[in-house]
Amino acid sequence: MDALLPLMALLDEWIADPQKVQLGFSVLLGLTIFALMIALLLLVVGLSDPLRRRLRGLEAEAVAASDGGGAAKASGSGLGQWLGPMGERLIPTEEDARNRIAQRLRRAGKRSPGALNVFYGSRLVLMVVPPLLMIVVLPFVRVPFSTSILLLVFLAIAGYLLPSFWLDKAVRHRTRQVSRGLPDALDLLVVCTEAGLGLGAAIQRVAQDLEISHPDLADELNMFSMQTRAGMDHKAALRDLEERTGVEDIGGLVTTLLQSMRFGTSIATTLRLYAVELRDKRTQKAEEMAAKVSTKMLFPLIFCIMPSFLVVALGPALLGVMAAFAGR
Structure with a gap:
């Protein structure tokens, strides 16, 4: 200012x-x-x-x-x-x-x-x-002329930046929703692949099952299914899925699947191992957030709860001391 x-x-x-x-x-x-x-x-x-x-x-x-x-x-x-x-x-x-x-x-x-x-x-x-x-x-x-000029300039700059801010917020929200639904999708993929379905058919079936609970992730998986049905290679479709979502966990999953395709290992085993790894990662993240609670609660305790506790605990005693000194 x-x-x-x-x-x-x-x-x-x-x-x-x-x-x-x-x-x-x-x-x-x-x-x-x-x-x-x-x-x-x-x-x-x-x-x-x-x-x-x-x-x-x-x-x-x-x-x-x-x-x-x-x-x-x-x-x-x-x-x-x-x-x-x-x-x-x-x-x-x-x-x-x-x-x-x-x-x-x-x-x-x-x-x-x-x-x-x-x-x-x-x-x-x-x-x-x-x-x-x-x-x-x-x-x-x-309104003063100088204030009106500054207000007009501020409105023009805000109008220019507002769509970019909205887009960033929409990207963060969709990324968070996709990350939240990925563990459930991995569990379903493991079940489908172990039942004998291929990777494309398993992803298509999982996308149908997740349309209500995780619509954003189901939309991305549906896009993968449409790309493969249109003739795109599975590896290229997986790379496009990684680039389209921008989620770190999906990037790790794509890398794992591509390595499995390259070396000829079992897709079901690969998905199961990555699902266990992702579940452990989520558990560690939850434990990290729980460990931060004590530090985050320190400031409300000191600045909000502690003053009121001191007033309740020491207030009567201080009033008594003040009355005693006033009487003397």
Whole structure:
């Protein structure tokens, strides 16, 4: 906050001149209108292009055929139809930047073809719309000019960063849900493989059984089954599963399965050993969290419980001592 004081002082000194204030407001209003016109132009160009509409329709049909229509509905919803064309023009040209955002979207469970366009479109909307609304409201509210400028800049920066924060939160939530359901999936895989099913059939059966209890993990396993049925090699599908989820335990499982395929060992034995190892790992993690409880309880005991205990235990004695000294 101290770093903003010189900036606010400079703005207060700058707005002392009414002509400068009028000029600054005119420039700000012009820039806002220009940004709004650019956003509307991108929207109109994206929606009116028949070739792009046809390509988006074909992509939605392909995703619906491979994913049961869920991702296509998500990308073809009303909001996605408006945000997609706007974000299509804002996608960075660098391949590394596009791949990073696309990988984060995949790990968040957003695998539709237009997910990247919707992400950048929502970023543009959140950067432009809140400042515009604030400019409409400011004439009716008595706020200093310097404060209003800082507020508009803050809203624009927050609108730019908010989709990234939401995406990070979605990735963490999905990763946690997938990790939570992995031990149950391993136990079911062990049962299925020992019953005589192959790896692909066992994963497909486990995905059907986990659709209610662990839907995120079941979705990833269903994607693996569809990839193998489409002709992808098991090793490539396993590598894609590891990259798509970003879970450390799944990475270890994939490495173990690939080594088992390479050396020709039993898949059932490999899964059983890894299930035991993962169960031991979860037990150690629970014991570690339990060992931290005593240290974490130290601060509430000292700052919350101990003062009240001292008041209850020593309060009457202190009152008696004070009364005795007052009587003397």
